[in-house]
Structure formats: structure tokens, C-alpha cells
Amino acid sequence: xxxxxxxxxxxxxxxxxxxxxxxxxxxxxxxxxxxxxxxxxxxxxxxxxxxxxxxxxxxxxxxxxxxxxxxxxxxxxxxxxxxxxxxxxxxxxxxxxxxxxxxxxxxxxxxxxxxxxxxxxxxxxxxxxxxxxxxxxxxxxxxxxxxxxxxxxxxxxxxxxxxxxxxxxxxxxxxxxxxxxxxxxxxxxxxxxxxxxxxxxxxxxxxxxxxxxxxxxxxxxxxxxxxxxxxxxxxxxxxxxxxxxxxxxxxxxxxxxxxxxxxxxxxxxxxxxxxxxxxxxxxxxxxxxxxxxxxxxxxxxxxxxxxxxxxxxxx
Numbered sequence: 096x097x098x099x100x101x102x103x104x105x106x107x108x109x110x111x112x113x114x115x116x117x118x119x120x121x122x123x124x125x126x127x128x129x130x131x132x133x134x135x136x137x138x139x140x141x142x143x144x145x146x147x148x149x150x151x152x153x154x155x156x157x158x159x160x161x162x163x164x165x166x167x168x169x170x171x172x173x174x175x176x177x178x179x180x181x182x183x184x185x186x187x188x189x190x191x192x193x194x195x196x197x198x199x200x201x202x203x204x205x206x207x208x209x210x211x212x213x214x215x216x217x218x219x220x221x222x223x224x225x226x227x228x229x230x231x232x233x234x235x236x237x238x239x240x241x242x243x244x245x246x247x248x249x250x251x252x253x254x255x256x257x258x259x260x261x262x263x264x265x266x267x268x269x270x271x272x273x274x275x276x277x278x279x280x281x282x283x284x285x286x287x288x289x290x291x292x293x294x295x296x297x298x299x300x301x302x303x304x305x306x307x308x309x310x311x312x313x314x315x316x317x318x319x320x321x322x323x324x325x326x327x328x329x330x331x332x333x334x335x336x337x338x339x340x341x342x343x344x345x346x347x348x349x350x351x352x353x354x355x356x357x358x359x360x361x362x363x364x365x366x367x368x369x370x371x372x373x374x375x376x377x378x379x380x381x382x383x384x385x386x387x388x389x390x391x392x393x394x395x396x397x398x399x400x401x402x403x404x405x406x407x408x409x410x
Contacts, residue, residue, distance in 0.1 A: 164218045168211060175207045201280045247281040251297040254278065264307040265374045268293075268300060274375075288378075306374040310348060313372050313380035317388055318363035320398040325364070329353065331395050332368075339370075339387045346380045348372055351387075363400035 182196045260266050264275050266285065273287035283300060285293045319328065332353045340350045351370040358365040368388060372380035392399055 164215050167214050167218060171207055171211050171214075175203065178203060205280070246298040247296050250300070251278065251280055251283075254283075254297060254300070260303070260305045260307075264305055267304040267306060268295065272306075306377075310371050311374040311377045312369050313377050313384055314367060314369045315381065315384045315388055316357060316365055316367045317385075317392075318360060318365045318400055319392075320363050320400045323364065323397060325356070328366075328397060331391070331397075335391050336368075339384070342387075343380075343383055346372055346376050346383055351384060362402050 179200055182200055254260070260275055262275050262278060265272070266275060268285065271285060271287065271293050273285040273291075273293065275283060276286045276292070277284040278297075282294050282296055285295065287293070336351045336353065340347050348371040351368055354367045354369060356364055357367045368384060370380055370384050389399070391397075
């Protein structure tokens, strides 16, 4: 856990340093007089900035064009980083906010890239209107051949707005149980207890279970000998179960409950106990409840039978 936090902290520090450098570079480029280039290039950069970095009718690419392109890239990157930082700070309030804002950040990433490409081509002398028209035609062509991509995006939007699951929820998809770490425009990322990641297309998420919406139950089924006095056993459990809650308040949400006899098995009488817990701790609570029952039975002298073979010898 500490290593993960350290990595995240280092990543944030690196992003902040990169943003500061890009911001300084942007401010520096916004003042052409500071550039270590010729006077003609400075005038060209200033003229481009006046025209909002768009070139009209120029067929020659010069150093001024590349400097202006660098200014646009740095400015867009700083703007994206600031927006992302603000949205991330807002998203910490709740899992639903994190889910929605993660999707918004993903959409903004694609939007900034598209804007940067079109803007950059305009700086280099390419007709922006023609580029946008070409993108529209290309999008129409790809739309017929990328139906699965469109289906992923639409399904992702439905997942977000219907609230079927959110970031931080524990879900079971097919045979994979894990925590939702990211819901993107196209895919959902799930992490299991072993830190293994499963990336699934949003359109492929069907028939899943969301285990985080309600309180989970950890169960323990144990067998006692047929010689055991059930009335006395039930009295012992009634007195001891509250103590288990006091001993493990971090795992148990309520006092463990004795449900009764579940089966008259070959070697003994099976009884069942359950306890309320969170889905995150369901397996830990189950292991602890089983341990508590074993320790209690050992203290009270209650026998837990095991399969035995009885041989009768004839006369």
C-alpha cells in the first residue's frame, strides 16, 4: 500500500513539475522578444500570435511556425493538466463523482488531442475547414466499420448514468471478482485481490453482480458430535457471540448470529453461523469467524467430529 502511494505521489510531483516547465515555456513563447532568434522570426511569431496562431495563405513553413506550434502544444497541455487537477480534486468526495469525472477526463483527453491536431495543422498552413470536413467524412466511414467501438462508448455512458456500478465497487464478472478501478470511454478496468487487472470492453459487461451495494454476509458451517447437548451449545453461543463482536469490530458489522441446524450428517450435526460485514472484508471475516468458533469449542470442550469407520464383528 505504501509503495503504491509513493508511486502516485511521485507521479503527481512529476506532473506538476512538467506543468510548471510547460507553463514557463508557454509564457516565454508568448513574448517573442525573448526568443534567441532573428528579428524576422520574432516578427513572424508576433504576427502569428496576433492572428490567433492561424496562418492564412502562407505556403512556406518557417521556424516561426514551429515555435508557434510548440506554444500551442504547451498551452493545451497546461490547460488539460489544470482541468484534470481540478476535476480530480472534486472527484475525491464520492465514488459516484469519481466515476463520472473519470469519464469526463477521458473525453477531454480525446478532445484536446483532436483540437491540438487540427490547430497544429492550421499553424502549418493546412486549411482547418478542409481538415474538419475530412475528419467528418472519415468519421462517417469509420462509423460503419467500428460499430463495436460505438457500442462500447454508448454502453459506457449508460453504465455511468444508470449507476449500475461505480469506481471502488466490488463486482463479479463471469468468474472474476475484483474492484472497479477505472471506467473509461471504451473499457472498464477491474483489479482482483492479487492485484491482477482485467480490462473489459464496456459492451461485453453483462450479467455481473455488484457486491458493494448491500451488506455482505460471512458464513461458517461446522459440525458437532451427536453426543453434544444442543440446548447447552445454543446457550454457550448466545453468551459468547457478543464477545466476538467486541474482539473484531474492524471486521464484524454486527454480532454473529446462530442460524440453527442445517443437516444431520453422517458423522455429526451441522450448524451454521453468519456475521454481517463489508464485501471488502467478506473473506477475512469468514476466516476469523471460523477461527473464533474453533477456539470457543476447544475452550468449552465441544467435540468437532471427523469421519470414522465402525466395524462390527459377527459371532
